[in-house]
Amino acid sequence: MTEKTKTVPWTDTILYQRPEEEYISVKRELVADAQCPACDSKDVRRYPIVNWMGARIVTKCQACFHVLDMRETVREDKWPPYWPVTHDWAVSPAEQGRRRK
Numbered sequence: 367m368t369e370k371t372k373t374v375p376w377t378d379t380i381l382y383q384r385p386e387e388e389y390i391s392v393k394r395e396l397v398a399d400a401q402c403p404a405c406d407s408k409d410v411r412r413y414p415i416v417n418w419m420g421a422r423i424v425t426k427c428q429a430c431f432h433v434l435d436m437r438e439t440v441r442e443d444k445w446p447p448y449w450p451v452t453h454d455w456a457v458s459p460a461e462q463g464r465r466r467k
């Protein structure tokens with residue numbers, strides 16, 4: 367990734383202000399026109415999580431917790447708030463060789 371294609375400066379992913387809110391919470395965005403296939407609830411929300419695979423964005427029914435979708439994050443998600451500086455660097459030739467085997 368070149369500097370021109372980056373939309374979020376790398377400093378924004380490792381430097382951030384101390385929270386000023388008394389309580390920290392995650393905003394769960396309501397997904398319009400979504401319906402849970404398991405329980406037919408329309409209370410389906412999308413929000414960031416961390417599970418055993420790492421940081422993800424999940425779309426989940428709030429009535430029965432059925433997972434409708436889960437994807438890896440991109441920088442624009444600003445989740446997690448801190449990314450390794452080298453996260454989207456090109457993999458070295460030595461690392462590419464190791465992955466092919």
Ligand SMILES: [Zn+2]
Nearest residue numbers: 402405427430
């Ligand atoms: Zn449901």
